Amino acid sequence: MKKDFNEFKKFIKGKKTAVVGIGISNRPLINFLLSLGAEVTAFDKKSENQLGKIAKEFREKNIDLVLGEDYLHNLNEFQVIFKTPSMRIDDPYLVKAKQNGAYITSEMEEFIKYCPAKIYGVTGSDGKTTTTTIIYNILKDHGYKTWIGGNIGTPLFTRINEMKSEDKVVLELSSFQLMTMNVSPEVAVITNISPNHLDIHKDMNEYVNAKKNIFRYQGKKDLLVLNRDNDIVNSMVPEAVGSVIQFSSKRMLNEGGYLKDNSLYIDENEVCKIKEVKLKGMHNVENFLAAFCSIKDDVDIENMRKVAVNFSGVEHRCEFVRSVNGVKYYNDSIASSPTRTLAGLRAFEKPVILIAGGYDKKIPFDTLAEEGYSKIKTLILMGATREKIKLSFDKLKNEKGIKVPIVMVDSLSDAVNKAKELADKGDIITLSPACASFDMFPNFEVRGNSFKDIVNNL
Missing domain, CATH: 3.40.50.720 (NAD(P)-binding Rossmann-like Domain)
Structure with a gap:
């Protein structure tokens, strides 16, 4: 209540x-x-x-x-x-x-406590902003007065007097915002969980526990949306207070969001074909399936479909910048963890020239090397973590004989110029750092905009 x-x-x-x-x-x-x-x-x-x-x-x-x-x-x-x-x-x-x-x-705690509208909260290590924005767009398309905030958008607590009970609110919630939370939204979505922010959290256990606060204080009539394919998230099913619905890109489910015969489904209803989805990459298919699960009782299939086939993404997320001499440049500055970078790499159909490195959040890079090497033509490293990332790829070379060409640079400008020098016609260059930006930039937006400025001035 x-x-x-x-x-x-x-x-x-x-x-x-x-x-x-x-x-x-x-x-x-x-x-x-x-x-x-x-x-x-x-x-x-x-x-x-x-x-x-x-x-x-x-x-x-x-x-x-x-x-x-x-x-x-x-x-x-x-x-x-x-x-x-x-x-x-x-x-x-x-x-x-x-x-x-x-x-x-905190502002977010008081907002959730007093907001008169239904709240859809989204958290996870990757995909939060895209999933939040998809939910917002589908609800808005259906005709609801819809608000978006939390970790993105404007602070909503200051607008609470303007909100009505029939409105809808969509919040992106970080582990930092959730860490001290003792109130949960009516609909809670956990996109996935992998090691992240271990520079602030004491350990992985504390990080996971912070995420659980998104549903820990729900009521029996509330809804929890969980990723069936992520082991940590899937293990939370027995802890749910209200109803649980799951999504999967790897298996068919009796209910929930799933992929079947190259189409996206919610329950047993086909929403659209995978080839019709404008956003590329299986991680974005998962973001759509999570969104469908969270709002299936509030909107029509047509609203879901319309957004799925028209939504072109959020800035700094696998964002196409321009082509220069037959080389395509992409800005994926939001990728501040190895898993997010891997998701971005998998969206491309060929190995890319990857620009990575940045602030050290105390998370390992072995998964980036082990799962990403086949997607990387050349790795250009910068920032505080460049030596640490290089060690993971050196380990791959020493243990498995797999060598990825690596170039070390001192700045983002050097990285882009080196990438341009190494690229052949038809290549893809992407900034997908696998790290936060704080060693060189105030936030990932400033880093992404700086990258775009450099590329646009080539």
Whole structure:
């Protein structure tokens, strides 16, 4: 049963409230809490100069700012704390604040608690954004007033007063957002799980447990959509609180989403032929099947079909950039894990020149070497993980005698120029890093846009 948002308004009014992080997504939240009568203090590691005009704007609104390296030292003076998703709940400053009676929460937690509309939540190691966007497009095509947010789009908590019970909301939820969650959406989707974000999570077990929060607090009437082909995800079936429906690209199912005779099915209804799907790659077939499962009771087959045959994808996901001298360039900057890169490689019909490497999330690259070598013509490595990735391919050469040509470079620009130099007419060059971007770029979007700029200037 959803809570009435008026309860939150009464609760927050006059409360000493801390918001940790003054990033773009938290700025609307800070203004929103202020409009509800909270006494807001905003915290950030950046200095006033680094924040620029937003710091000036907030000071003019009488929002206190706590900035700089030691910015969390006085968190224990607050009654309510909105933490940034990647901040661990066992952070010593949060632990101390909780001991002093602070209510610690996040924007997403409060949104799910009070949102009047039906929520479809999507998580997984790969495919979250595409699956979320597919669900959103199908619901919208059916005629529902539909909202999209979470890890993508605008912060929705600030728009909660505009939402109605008949609306639909689709959320992409990361393990960081889910880690402290004690509330679950009515429809929960887990696309797949493989090692990821082990730079933040203590171990794989903690990462998997965070993902489980997407369904852990569901009710008996709620729905959980699980990947039948992923062993970790499939093992969650007995833990479901409500109904379970599964999807598979490898086997026929009695019900759910599956592939049969080169067609996509939901239950026993054919949605479309695989050759009609605009998005290439079996991973995208799985994203569509997951989406069909989540909304099969809310839309018609025709709406599913229309989106499947027309949807051309989300930016930075196997995105075609341009052809130069008969060589095709693709931007797959979203691929921040080996499994996501593998999925991208499998979408191409021939081995590619792969540009990879980046920030180290403490995850292994052996699977990229063992399962990806046949899809790679030449491997161009950059960033903090380039030596680590090279070691996995060296191991493949030493143990199995399989050699993939490797070139080491110092920058993305060097990588693109080297790829251009090595490419023959008809080749494919793809940026699919298998790593996060933080060693060189603020996020994967900036990395992808930088790649596109370099390619467009060739």
